[in-house]
Amino acid sequence: MADNPVHFTGPLTDAVRICLENMAFMSVEPPSRPEDCRSGQEGYSAVLLVHDPIQAEMQMSMPAAVLGEVAASIYASDAEELTETQRHDILAELLNTIAGLFLAELLPCEQAFRMGLPEVHKGDDHASEPQQGHWFFKTDHGCFCITLSGPGWDALAG
């Protein structure tokens, strides 16, 4: 966490909090010990490309158990009743919403932006570009991670 560009931390944390609190009624905090979040549990990753005004990549990785609890909260049902398709869709929509909030916070208000459609994969790490950093977040059910990749983010640095 110490190596993460600090100018992204505040806007990203705000975006994650707003999204999870509104959609899943869950409180989210950066963990006091990020190293504890590197669990290696089986999980899912959603990847979203930012097309304009920068070209960059954002990824959200979440262990299956955490995604199950988030999904259950959003759909107000038991985690076991949710299909794989629903879980994928929820992760994609969470990333889509977080990315929009994050970019809206970072960019000047007169600057429109354009994003691609999120893609969900099974597994943890599909970032294809050099990474800017990993940001971990903790819920009552476990941790998840957001990764910013690609040199495009440099244009928004401070």
Added chain:
Amino acid sequence: MNRIIIADDSDTARMFIRRCLEIVGLHEAEFIEAVNGNEALKIAKQEPPDLLVSDLNMPVMDGETLLKWVKTSPRLVDVPVLVITSAGNPAKEAQLLELGAFAVLNKPVSPAPLLKVLAPLLAEDSDG
């Protein structure tokens, strides 16, 4: 408002928007869901809705194109289009309002801002 079309490629987003619309008092409306702008346009042409809620970023036909089609179709021009998007900021909002959107809200949507923008339509309903 009896007939509401919700266009979004995400099942989760459609469910969430529908839930918020029900909370603000539209629990008796008929909700028709579409997974992209093209599907929403086809449904709207068959029978114009009282409200069209649309995402922007969708495959096949995006929400901005859908808005342009609705606002240039004599049969649909009066349908209020509420855009709910994750790619919203003041610049985009101004552009969409210029194209004829009734209102623009950012995701994640919640009942309070939804109620605020829909108040004029809900008032028309209760008057009529």
